[in-house]
Amino acid sequence: MMSNSMEFHLSLYRKMVMIRQFEERVKYLFLEGIMPGTIHQYQGQEAIAVGVCEHLADEDVITSTHRPHGHAIAKGLSVESMMHELFGKSTGCCAGKGGSMHIGDMAHGMAPAIAIVGGGAPIATGMALAFTMRKQPQVAVAFMGDGAVNEGAVHEAMNMGAIWSLPIVYVVENNRYSASTPIAQTTKVANLADRAAAYGMPGVTVDGNDVLAVYEAAGEAIHRARTGGGPTMLEALTYRITGHSRRDPCLYQPEEERKAALTQEPIVRFTEFLLSQGHTQQALDGVRDEVNAEIERAVQSAMAAPDPAPEEALVGLFV
Amino acid sequence: MMSNSMEFHLSLYRKMVMIRQFEERVKYLFLEGIMPGTIHQYQGQEAIAVGVCEHLADEDVITSTHRPHGHAIAKGLSVESMMHELFGKSTGCCAGKGGSMHIGDMAHGMAPAIAIVGGGAPIATGMALAFTMRKQPQVAVAFMGDGAVNEGAVHEAMNMGAIWSLPIVYVVENNRYSASTPIAQTTKVANLADRAAAYGMPGVTVDGNDVLAVYEAAGEAIHRARTGGGPTMLEALTYRITGHSRRDPCLYQPEEERKAALTQEPIVRFTEFLLSQGHTQQALDGVRDEVNAEIERAVQSAMAAPDPAPEEALVGLFV
Amino acid sequence: MAQMTIAEALRQGLREEMTRDARVYCIGEDIGIPGGWGGAFTVTLGLEKEFRERIIDTPISEAGLFGVALGSAIMGMRPVADVQYSDFIFCAMDQVVNQIATMRYMSGCKLTVPITMRAPVGATGRGAQHAHNIESMFLGIPGIKIVCPATAYDAKGLLKAAIRDDNPVLMIEHKLLYGSKGARTESGAVDASSDIPDEDYTVPIGKGIIRREGRDVTLIGTLLMMHRAVQAAEVLASEGISAEVIDPRSLSPFDWPLVEASVRKTGCAVVVEEGPRTGGVGAEIAASLTERCADALLSPVARVAAPDIPVPFSPPMENFYIPDVARIAAAARSVIVRQRMSVSA
Amino acid sequence: MAQMTIAEALRQGLREEMTRDARVYCIGEDIGIPGGWGGAFTVTLGLEKEFRERIIDTPISEAGLFGVALGSAIMGMRPVADVQYSDFIFCAMDQVVNQIATMRYMSGCKLTVPITMRAPVGATGRGAQHAHNIESMFLGIPGIKIVCPATAYDAKGLLKAAIRDDNPVLMIEHKLLYGSKGARTESGAVDASSDIPDEDYTVPIGKGIIRREGRDVTLIGTLLMMHRAVQAAEVLASEGISAEVIDPRSLSPFDWPLVEASVRKTGCAVVVEEGPRTGGVGAEIAASLTERCADALLSPVARVAAPDIPVPFSPPMENFYIPDVARIAAAARSVIVRQRMSVSA
Numbered sequence A, B: 001m002m003s004n005s006m007e008f009h010l011s012l013y014r015k016m017v018m019i020r021q022f023e024e025r026v027k028y029l030f031l032e033g034i035m036p037g038t039i040h041q042y043q044g045q046e047a048i049a050v051g052v053c054e055h056l057a058d059e060d061v062i063t064s065t066h067r068p069h070g071h072a073i074a075k076g077l078s079v080e081s082m083m084h085e086l087f088g089k090s091t092g093c094c095a096g097k098g099g100s101m102h103i104g105d106m107a108h109g110m111a112p113a114i115a116i117v118g119g120g121a122p123i124a125t126g127m128a129l130a131f132t133m134r135k136q137p138q139v140a141v142a143f144m145g146d147g148a149v150n151e152g153a154v155h156e157a158m159n160m161g162a163i164w165s166l167p168i169v170y171v172v173e174n175n176r177y178s179a180s181t182p183i184a185q186t187t188k189v190a191n192l193a194d195r196a197a198a199y200g201m202p203g204v205t206v207d208g209n210d211v212l213a214v215y216e217a218a219g220e221a222i223h224r225a226r227t228g229g230g231p232t233m234l235e236a237l238t239y240r241i242t243g244h245s246r247r248d249p250c251l252y253q254p255e256e257e258r259k260a261a262l263t264q265e266p267i268v269r270f271t272e273f274l275l276s277q278g279h280t281q282q283a284l285d286g287v288r289d290e291v292n293a294e295i296e297r298a299v300q301s302a303m304a305a306p307d308p309a310p311e312e313a314l315v316g317l318f319v
Numbered sequence C, D: 001m002a003q004m005t006i007a008e009a010l011r012q013g014l015r016e017e018m019t020r021d022a023r024v025y026c027i028g029e030d031i032g033i034p035g036g037w038g039g040a041f042t043v044t045l046g047l048e049k050e051f052r053e054r055i056i057d058t059p060i061s062e063a064g065l066f067g068v069a070l071g072s073a074i075m076g077m078r079p080v081a082d083v084q085y086s087d088f089i090f091c092a093m094d095q096v097v098n099q100i101a102t103m104r105y106m107s108g109c110k111l112t113v114p115i116t117m118r119a120p121v122g123a124t125g126r127g128a129q130h131a132h133n134i135e136s137m138f139l140g141i142p143g144i145k146i147v148c149p150a151t152a153y154d155a156k157g158l159l160k161a162a163i164r165d166d167n168p169v170l171m172i173e174h175k176l177l178y179g180s181k182g183a184r185t186e187s188g189a190v191d192a193s194s195d196i197p198d199e200d201y202t203v204p205i206g207k208g209i210i211r212r213e214g215r216d217v218t219l220i221g222t223l224l225m226m227h228r229a230v231q232a233a234e235v236l237a238s239e240g241i242s243a244e245v246i247d248p249r250s251l252s253p254f255d256w257p258l259v260e261a262s263v264r265k266t267g268c269a270v271v272v273e274e275g276p277r278t279g280g281v282g283a284e285i286a287a288s289l290t291e292r293c294a295d296a297l298l299s300p301v302a303r304v305a306a307p308d309i310p311v312p313f314s315p316p317m318e319n320f321y322i323p324d325v326a327r328i329a330a331a332a333r334s335v336i337v338r339q340r341m342s343v344s345a
């Protein structure tokens, strides 16, 4: 474990910034009307995807949600293949058939993202079951939001994960809102991880804006899963500082709350930490510039790629 | 509250015996091939339906399951209207259109029983919501089995009941089997009532073979519901001494376990208690004879009733 | 009389019905959060200010919320339950198909289940899980009425009729027709606004309407496809073909007298729908029309529909998926050509 | 060669496929409990003794179990997931319609989803929630193949083909055809047993079969209705009418060449199905047949189906609901009468 090395910290930072800058660029393209479709973005939750996926290899798998860009980047998809997908090109990671809400690539262990809230939990559980049946050492991670835990499918999945002691981690990104609805209106429990007890599995709540804390908590849970200890429900506390989707002005979030959250967002916090550890602002800016350049290349290449022929739609539904 | 009077005890006994004898008679008719359809029976769980429904008036409502005869009798449906329904007569409580698995009668506060496991929980929750919206003092009870708590619909319903603090009690009849599957295979929690914590509502586990214990625990929960205290998950521990459905020989139940359960079944236990309280065997036999006579009249009248005209099927789907 | 979009007309309809009848209430996700959007397409925007206790925001629990609506309906409430996208109704499918559709019947036809369900359909650049056209799947479920408004006038009138109906009614709405505004504007939206009368009115469930009269061919379509059929009729008119466009407005019950009369006049028909061809609504309409008007039909009923694939994301592929004006016009020409042949034969 | 019921043939098919391929496994409720029933209709009875780790009993959690099957299939397993009654698949509808049917397509057609789903249909004295005929609802879902075996031979052959297929296949089975024995015997059961070859075989998905040759009318039906159509053909034969009975065996893909050839020979057709008429499978078959064979059809395709109601419990009403031999024969006579009229005209 190189969790204390400066290099390691910088690599986490690089991934978080890659997600942030990717999302900012996409937002711009979208608002300018250059990018088609609809988008749900990940700004402010970068620490979670990065902290968790750092423990996963390509052979480990994740399911994602309607808000999948961060998971995809953290899981190793190239921003180029993602950008092509967002522009609906056949060269995208889903050949233009998926789009933002279904981004994924099994070559990197990411199933097409699942835009039905909660729908990914049973699927990830089945992936974990496959590992167990084949006695393979891989692990599955089901990402979901705080709103998703109220879906029946999540309940059913977690119970199955628990009774069969499967190698899976249910990561709940508690950003305190499901669309416009604040969490206080959808559950009475103090921590969503308290629900783990209903399935007889460990439940852990972690500061989801602290990438190192997430890294550590996820490490334990994934290690437990990988070594036969069964599933964990890992709740990561964060805040949705971006709109729910595209042009959402978030008027339902109290201004005080939003303001406070902005001072706690993970990149601000990790930057402070890195500076305190002797990293220089210049080095961090250098990372950002590199990342921006990579994203820009992806944008240019995606925009230059030809549109798919309409008839491509008819190809490939069945093997 | 007359919970200590001999009269009251005898009235509970009478209802329990009514359920038992009804089920025994139905079983015989069914095995003889005289009664159509399929049946799931309630022998051995009488204390639960009776102990709970004793607190309910016709204006209070319940949802039931594929195993509804006990709930129906406890909720005040006449054995005559039930027997007619089981024989598929238009004079049955559901005009022959429902059958055993959908028995019910809103005149007595029982919705048509719901044969989709877990499907009744959201419906009962909606009934409770109606009471709250109209500021009516009624209460809803959702009966379900131990297997049902693993259905997503139950999870969603209990969460809603809790966040809206509705006047409802979720009664889980834990008879240790869902069809042929023992409970140890379907959940890791020690008591199903532990799951109540996941919704922020009280969870109570009670001896479901002790009618007075059920009566007391249900009384508290229903009182809480009726007085604005919100829902309760009430788990009643029992055992399925009858087959899951019709000709089931229950070979999956260990013989020791079955034997032990038979000594603990609620009518045996309540009989012992009643005798210890000064009731005479003769009086109890008298109750049984009365009940049998009433059931026999119901059978005769149901068999004598004419079959519905086939075309009645076409009438009444829409108002 | 005021010009309104479908979103506005539905909002007004809900407001009026909730004012008229204290039993009417709305239940769904994100429908009444102050500062929110009033549902995914702004239909309930602001209603929470007037009816705080009757706009019920739920957790993300579709099975739960449709079951809750059902339970309350049995007890005499008149819920309007919605899913943000029709695709999510599959999460509540047991409640809709096994419970809502059957509860009255199973009770011996004693209960009533006065529930209105709202579900937005249509492919709109969101990928396969936010794009289903669910009409065909519910057509085969006895016990649920289905209405499909294509204009603001019909949306309001059918909504009111649905709310006042004592039976379950599924109201299919189209994302591109709402006319949602502000941050919720849809790209590719089609103007479906109407003049809405000041006085109370309903549009009867089961009654279709002729959107454009014609002699040579009958075009049948609902929702977005009604609008495309009208455009196709314009194209055809420029070629000297007179197309009659019928908007059934309700799929169940279906206005057979209206459609039959039109086909008896024109002798041929094209059924247009946005969803996949196989097992679609068009199959039922074509089969029934053939049974009813065999003697009058001069060519087989043509179906224009999407190919049998999930909805692809990429705009060129999605546009290819959704039936367009050219395909509708071509189908009309093909049935008419045959008609002329057979007449001249 | 041995005579087997459908339940036995399916069981043998599962055993052989699990032996052949370690990736094949079964998942469902009550399918492998020692001392239990081997699922609701004894299909998996005893398999848990041979394949303890590949017969997976789940909690009552249909959405969960179909999602689990999907996830494992993406990872290369070949699950056979079942619901005890097809009605319960509605609890898993999101997983089946939004996930299983679309996952490969959304991945850019890179993933494969080799999943077999089994669902028993039919009205059998259990009331409305254990009686659905779900075929029509899935016909409109691109991405799922549908097979409907009416005999033990086909059941085994189609099951094996489904398991070996790299795509999602929904296998519809009929409760009255299983031939389940002992405590699980069904009253009203129909003998669907066949001689099962000793050697390995599959029945290709998408290929129908002529069950009885005839000249005057084509009867098309699957599952229980195939058997009733054969009986109707016998009745008709006694009247001098020669009916051809076609069992499509697969609904999706559908064996159009076989059906078309028959209809081109007979000039008329009756489609029989057990479920409600409106929006049924018969609508698609009738509409497509009319499009394909308009020139050969001498009368409109007739549909025999249930009325548009939930399934009533009471035996006289339930019997009235399910299409019977008399109704099939009458429909055949009606299309033939017209045919003769039109021939003589």
Ligand SMILES: Cc1ncc(C[n+]2csc(CCOP(=O)(O)OP(=O)(O)O)c2C)c(N)n1
Binding pocket: A066, A067, A115, A116, A117, A118, A144, A145, A146, A147, A148, A149, A175, A177, A178, A179, A240, A244, C029, C060, C062, C084, C088, C091
């Ligand atoms: C089954 C289902 N219901 C509703 C929606 C619409 N929807 C999309 S995202 C969302 C909120 C999700 O909240 P949460 O799970 O907390 O994730 P977050 O958006 O906060 O990341 C809703 C309601 C959906 N996609 N699927």
Ligand SMILES: Cc1ncc(C[n+]2csc(CCOP(=O)(O)OP(=O)(O)O)c2C)c(N)n1
Binding pocket: B066, B067, B115, B116, B117, B118, B144, B145, B146, B147, B148, B149, B175, B177, B178, B179, B240, B244, D029, D060, D062, D084, D088, D091
């Ligand atoms: C959704 C659904 N899945 C499966 C079934 C089949 N089924 C009927 S009863 C039953 C077992 C129910 O167990 P439990 O909830 O414990 O109730 P019990 O039978 O013990 O009273 C099952 C699996 C069903 N009716 N509905």
Ligand SMILES: [Mg+2]
Binding pocket: A145, A146, A147, A173, A174, A175, A176, A177, A178, A179
């Ligand atoms: Mg959230």
Ligand SMILES: [Mg+2]
Binding pocket: B145, B146, B147, B173, B174, B175, B176, B177, B178, B179
């Ligand atoms: Mg049980």
